[in-house]
Amino acid sequence: MEYVKAIKADNQKIFNLVYDKYHSQIYGFILQRTxxxxxxxxxxxLTFIKLWKQRHIISEQLAINIQLFGMARQVMIDLLRKEATRFKYEGDSAVTPFTDSLIDAIESKDLLQLMEHDIQNMPKMRRLVFELSRKQGLSHKEIAQLFSISPKTVEQHIGKALLQLKQHLYSIML
Structure with a gap:
């Protein structure tokens, strides 16, 4: 979080430090996907350019690496879409290396990884209840019996889990 505050305060030394620290990681992240x-x-x-241009509006609530990888993912998707459009309008549809299905696959995989990470970081009981409900398809009543809790408590755990996932996804989309 200190990096974020320093970059927001126009500290170019810290920006250069962040660049040196994360450049190869961002490069590897994108290379692996594309x-x-x-x-x-x-x-x-483009990701580091975007970080510098948007330094005054980056969130102080999220670590710089989380924001950087989110920016990189979005820049990658934007670039892939531009490439797909360019190939489409050039009429070379037989040689289109990037398609909407590739973009969708990347977005879906990244989203699933983020959600799985969020689920694993939930409080233990909330995570167990959520996984039994959403992944194994158990009813609220079945889960309640399994843990000797009320169905209403199961409902509350699931509601809190969904809210936590929605809030995190919303913060990423900003």
Missing amino acids: QSTYIAEEVTQ
Whole structure:
């Protein structure tokens, strides 16, 4: 969080430190998803440019690495969409390396990973109740019997879990 405050205060030394620390990680993250060194290089550079341009509006509530990877993911998706559109309008549809299905697959995989991470970080009982309900398909009554709690308590755990997931997803989309 200290990095965020320093960058928001126009501290270029800290920005350079963050750049040095996360450049190769962002590059690897994008390269793994796209298998393109060109796109990985472009997205990495554009991500740090975006960070500097938007430094005054970045969140002090989230660590810099979380915000950087979120920006990189969004920049990657934007770039892939632009490439797909460019190929489409150039009429070279037989050689389209990036399609909407690729973009959708990347978005879905990233979203599932984020959600799974959030679920694993929930309080133990909330996580267990949520997983039994959503992943194993047990009813509220069945879960209540399993843990000797009321169905209303099960409902509250699930409601809190969903709210936690929604809030985190909303904060990422900003």
